[in-house]
Amino acid sequence: MLEEGSVSGMSSGASTPEHEAPFTPKFVVRLSDHVTKDGDCVKFTLQVSQNGHTVQVLEREYEDFEYLEHCVTTSQPSHGLIIPPMPQRSAIDPYNAEIQSKRLMGKGSKTLIPDEFHKDCLQLQKYLELLLSHPVLGKSQKLHDFLTVKEAPPRTKVKKGLISRLSDSLDARKASYPDCEEFFQKERDWVAKYQPAAANANDAFSKIICAQLRISHQLEQMVTALKLSSLPNDQVHYMQFNNMNMIFLDCIDTLKTQTEEKADKEDLMFGAVQTLWHRYVQAENAMLLDRTCLMVDYQACNRALDKAKPNRKEAAERAKKEAEQAFEECSDAARQEIKEFQRKRVEELQRSIDQYAAYQLTCSRATLNTLTQALSQIKAINL
Template sequence: MEEVKEVRSALSVHGHNIKITEVLKDEDTLTFLIVSEKLSGTGEYHVHRTYKDFEWLQQNLFSQEDVPGIQGVIFPPLPAKAQVNASTKVMKQLGFLGLGDWQPYSKALETFLCQVASHSILCKNKAVEIFLTSLEHPGGQRVKKNILNRLSQVMEEMRKEGHKDVDEFFQNERDHIIISTTSTKAAAERFLDVVLTEQKIAVACGHFSAALHLCVEPGEDPGKKDFSKVCVKLSEVFESIKKNMTSVAKNNMNTLGLGLDLESRCQEAKKEMLFRRTCKLVELENARRNAEKAKTVKKAAMEEVKKAAETEFDHISEVAKQEIEGLNRIRVKMLQQALVQWCETQLLTAKESAQQFNQHLQVFKGMA
């Protein structure tokens, strides 16, 4: 996933300015309204897309086997499919993207599209232009077999994952990615637990606020009147706590939560690319051994196979190194932005809540 840079000649839209402005629900199907600005500056494209269309786009990107070095590309990660009335298992798979309304999920799809449209190799695929501009749903079209179809066959040979690399740079990246993917995923899961707990606290405060109104008793008895006033005021306090916890949970989800989710999925995409390259390394070493052992009659043919494998592997490694360096640069910016937004929103919420709680405190002092 190289550093974001727009290639103007590849698309008729601005790759950095793609938005999902609306999510429509039709029974169990979600439809996303995608708006992209025309490169000519004469207007916008408005298209409706389902998740099936997103899958079609992703499969087309995976099918570019004739593009030199394509297997060295870190493909932008497409979020898992979201469903209306999803099961607990699906919600757990979605993590932060399955919480609250559809805004976090739409933001993740926006990020995916911007990364694809801004990628110097992927944006040249005709499917990207069709997806962003055509009024027809492309998801029903057939897609030829892709590198992941072929990858699923070699996944059985898990020994390749631990195969020693010939390049120290890639060996270090492979060693590091094993730790980073696990750590990032764990951090996202723990932070998700925090948000879920905050949501539960908000709900509990809302219930307690409502229950306090049941303690209010009519009548002119001074003791009952004073007790009722305290209950009403406490109800307002817990309602404020509910609003505060709801805002905190939402801030956590929309800032650092989405940042950790994207970081985790990008790490997985990087890991997949490194494994594809390792599989190509094994193929290259096999080709070299075959060329060495080949008899005179087949020697020339085996040498050609070896040279082709070497050329392909070198190209993949060159692209992969650029992709890794680009991703390592932008992931720092992404996490930094998420952390800054998280701090800013939480500070703003804390100030607003402090003012509300101070007002409640003054009222209680007056009652005393």
């Protein structure tokens, strides 16, 4: 029988699933920028298309997406699947909006960051695209109903009870168990190193975006100060000062606008992608933990079968076969999921980094052009 920490006798590598044709999403979803807000209720507009034709235009709230995630992941077996992560909800009430603004702009700032629903739309659209393109989750009837039924399905509050929390705690303790397969052990080791590194990279990039927002705010204050510093045009040197001041003011105002646009686009271009795949790795880690729990259960069933008395042998054998099947099916699905996940992660992050680098060059040239034009205009003034 199998020893502790080994399932070598029934390794999932023994079963190799046949290659299937690439899965094609049934629908194409676009979230428009038309967002309605009524107090704490925010409604997003979804345009659902099939074969190039619009089949439905829907309104959904964030809570509807949360309930969709719950239904899709609980209405079918999900062992071995890396579940696409839901984007975090933006701060919509004044209190949380103020907290977020102070975090971005500094504790002493009184500036409130406006609602950025366009970012929420893009992130929720990406979430639906990931669900629709998943070969298992994309076939979910719950997802189909979410995108085709005009009225949102009635949702219930999903809460974790004490037993569920205790179960999660016990499962987390199994994360240190050595894996029986080198492929999964290497993946677990990689996740353990990548997760904190990705979190640090997210924090560092977030600080860059915050710094740009603060610079934009300071440039706005400088513009206001320059507007107040104009002098009466009753003397020649006053007129010359006003002309130079106006040129400089326009230059700073342009730089302020460019900095705001740069922070917004960079956050969407690279920050959102980085955050998505960081959270996706967390989802992969949850899947690997689930597989480890199945492996530990399988080992326990093997030990129980060894020690079973004759009158309990049949039940122990049945439990062992069920645990074996669950572990094998999970391992086969997980292997395919991990390979596809890593392929998409590398491709999207590489594409995002390329776009980010190219955009940096574009912005730098625009800034240089703005400063050069201002300098030329100031030099042209006859002093």
